[in-house]
Each structure stands twice: as structure tokens, then as C-alpha cells.
Amino acid sequence: MLTPVSYVGRVVVLLAAVLVTTSITMSGEWGEEGVTYGQLGKDVILTCAGASPGSPVEWRWDGATVLPGDSAAPPGQLLLPRAQLASEGIYSCHDTSGLLLSSTALRLGRLPGVPSFSCRASNYENFSCFWASSVETFLPTRYIATYRKRLQQPKDESQRSPTSDMGLCIQDPAHPLLCTVSKSQFWSSYRMNVTEVNPLGSSFRLQDITVQAILKPDPPEGLRAEPVPAAPRRLHVSWEYPSSWPREPHFQLRFRLQYRPVIYNSWSVVETANVSEVITDAFMGLEHVVQVSAKDFLDAGSWSEWSAEAWATPATGQTAAPSEAATAAAEPEWPAEEPSLAPNNEPVAGRSDPTEKVAVLVSLGVFAFFVLAVILAFAFLLWIRMKKHSKEATKNHDLLAAAIHMKALPKAQIL
């Protein structure tokens, strides 16, 4: 009936014309041509647009005439009620002579769920967000990650400028489920929007972050622990800044070092701003394990993970007196539990006594000075007044004596 050319043309037109219902999207943007997407558990309707109205159509599923169980075929259509994964496959419709009218691959899945994500800055220049889907969709999925930046001002949100501060959180195909904002501003807050998209729809989550709050350096690197010659209780420990931390004078790190003999469980901790530290209370003759972690010098964000471990045993020096060896082995010497944390409380309490004494002395001095000043002022006024009176009387000697007498009087009263 048809010439080969018009036949091919017709098939092409029909392939493009397979219509979809509300629960189905057909889309080439997902890289799979001729695929129809349907929602699991919903009624899926395939339409054979190539059928002339009223003429019967035959459906085939993966080439066979057997169709999924409860499917129905209203004129020109195929209905798959509450479609399940088992109903996926290639559906084709044919006219009565068996001629292919159109075909499509049906893939079933779910709408995207709201993705979960968190963000972290391993330095003050960049930060990254990591996300995970919350629903198994069975469908090709991609993510759009954007941010809206604003300086930290407690103004109401409606006054933000709408578009100028928006940007894309850049995704790297080599690292899926992750995006990076470069040249981040330490004092700005960012409203992150991570959107999960699949052929059936999209779903997004918003989250406000500030770089200082999500700052978490990488662990320090190159940790080394070494014995100190002739010092049986010392270990010299050194490390380097994490390579992901740009070295700049304004953004430094501080460190905490934890150490213990390998055979004990409890750590001692010291904090330092340096990249080396001498442990002075190591156990003689015991192998120690050491780790270090880093935090922003001004306490922004959180501590890094602990670095890789390093091991060392103090030197066996001759300086070790027998008594020192004895105390070193005794229990009470060791449990200086986290000495770096304790000083925050104890020395303050210890220092309070002398400080109080000084304060009392100072206030006594101020009080005495004040009293003296009042007395002198009083005496001066008295003297002026009496001098006026005495201009006529000219009894200077007597008045001066009186003034001196009055000077002593209020002092006794006040005190």
C-alpha cells in the first residue's frame, strides 16, 4: 500500500508522536531517546498516536502479544493500572496487518525526594556541599546546586537584592554528589539550594550556612615523634599545616596534641599554636602513640579529625635517677587527664586570691585619697571664708590655728 519512503516517514512521525499522560514524561534530555518515564504505583497510559481514529490497534510488550496482567486497551491506548517495576519494557503498537506504528521503552520510577545535604569548609577560601537522595527513584537523576549570598546583616530578608548575589555551586563530574563554592566570603551567609531532578519532576532543599560555622580544617600532616637524647621522659613531636590550608598571616591554625603510652587507654592533651611540641611527662621506656588535630586560631568552626598516628619511645638516658623511674611507673603520675582543658578552670580559681587582695588594697588607697581630698577641700573653703571674715578683724594667727583645728575634726568624723 505504502511506498518505502512514505512508510519510513510515517514511522518517524509516529515515533515522535507517542503521547504521554500526566504520569508520563518523554524526554530526550536524559540521554535515552525513545524512552517513556512513568510513575510507580500510578496508572500509566501509553497512547498510539499513529492509529487512525476508530481503527483497532494491537499492542506488543517486548515483541510478544502477552501484556502485563491487568492492562486494558481502550481505543488507541494502553492502560497499565498502578504500574509496577515488572511492567517495564518496550511497548509497540501495530495496525491490523502487523505494521509497526510506534514503539517506546517504558521506565518506571518515583518522584525525587527532598535531598539531604551538608556543607563543609576545609579552609576559608572554598567550601563544599555533599548531598544524598532520600528516595530510591530508579530513574536517571541529576542535581542543581545554587547559592544566594548575603552579608551578615540582621535586616529582614525581603530587602535582599534579588539576583545579583546568586551563583552556581560548581559540580565536578569526577566527584558526584558534591559541589564547591570558590572564593567564599568568610563573613557572609549563604542560602544553599540543592535540587534533585529526574524525568518525573524535581525537589529541593534550602539551608543557610556561614563559612565560619562550617569551617573544619583537614588534619595536620607529616606528624613525627622522636625521642629527645638523654631525656627519658621527653618526646619531641612535630607536624605541618594541612596542605589544603593556605598559609596566610591572618588565618592561622592552632593545634591540640594527644598522646599516651600504647598500653594505656587514656590520652593526655596539650594545645599549642606551634607546629612542634615537647612532651615532658612521657613514660620511660614505653612506646607512645601521638596524634594531632587543628582548628582555626580564632576558634571558628570545629576541630579537624585527628591526624594519622605517630609512634616513639623516649630515649633511655643515664640521667634517669632510680626514684624518677619509680614515680614514672606509679599510677598517679600519669592521669594528667587533658591538662590543656583543666587549666581553663583551675588557674582562674587559683589566681583569684592574690587578685582580690590587690583589688582590696587598690580600693583602700583610692578611698583614702578621696577622703584626704575632701578634707583638704573642706579646709581650704573654711580658710577662704575665715580669711574674708578676718579682713576686718586681722586676726590671722588665730584663724589659721582654727583652720588647722577644723582640718583634724572632720577627719575624725569621717573615719
Ligand SMILES: *[C@@H]1O[C@H](CO)[C@@H](O)[C@H](O)[C@H]1NC(C)=O
Ligand atoms: C531552588 O533551585 C531550583 C532549581 O534551580 C529552583 O527551581 C527553585 O525555585 C529554587 N528554590 C528556591 C527557594 O530558590
Ligand SMILES: *[C@@H]1O[C@H](CO)[C@@H](O)[C@H](O)[C@H]1NC(C)=O
Ligand atoms: C578551592 O577549590 C579549588 C577547586 O576545588 C581548588 O583547586 C583550590 O585549590 C581550592 N583552594 C584552596 C585554597 O584550597
